Amino acid sequence: xxxxxxxxxxxxxxxxxxxxxxTGVNPPVVVIDHRKTMSGRGAWLHxxxxxxxxxxxxxxxxxxxxxxxxxxxxxLLMREIxxxxxxxxxxxxxxxxxxxxxxxxx
Ligand SMILES: [Zn+2]
Numbered sequence: 746x747x748x749x750x751x752x753x754x755x756x757x758x759x760x761x762x763x764x765x766x767x768t769g770v771n772p773p774v775v776v777i778d779h780r781k782t783m784s785g786r787g788a789w790l791h792x793x794x795x796x797x798x799x800x801x802x803x804x805x806x807x808x809x810x811x812x813x814x815x816x817x818x819x820x821l822l823m824r825e826i827x828x829x830x831x832x833x834x835x836x837x838x839x840x841x842x843x844x845x846x847x848x849x850x851x
Contacts, residue, residue: 747789750805751796761789762829764822766810775806775817777825786810792829797822 746755750764763778765787778787788809790796800806801819 749791749796750788750809751790751793751799754791756789756791758789760791762792762826764788764790764806766806766812766815768812772814772816773810773812775810775815775822777822777829779829790826792826792833794823794826794830797826 747758747761748755749761758781763781763783764775765778765783765785766773767776768785775788781787786809788800788806790800797819801817801822806817807815
């Protein structure tokens with residue numbers, strides 16, 4: 746079980762998204778660890794804009810990662826969270842192959 750840094754509820758990790766601090770950029774920034782395989786300290790959050798809003802409000806990420814100068818691009822995270830929420834809502838279990846949606850290509 747993991748604790749959502751937004752609403753503080755304990756939920757199975759499968760229901761939450763993992764966030765990590767990307768320290769490869771300056772200043773470090775909070776990113777979503779979609780595969781849940783990135784190293785380092787992680788924070789867990791519901792794929793829910795409300796939980797993200799709460800987490801940003803109470804500076805939960807700064808506290809979770811303990812990294813000086815950490816920035817939170819809440820607009821970017823909000824878009825990603827919304828896309829995760831949409832995907833999870835639309836495609837229930839993995840009965841249909843997900844079309845590769847590579848957000849990183851321009
Ligand atoms: Zn939550």
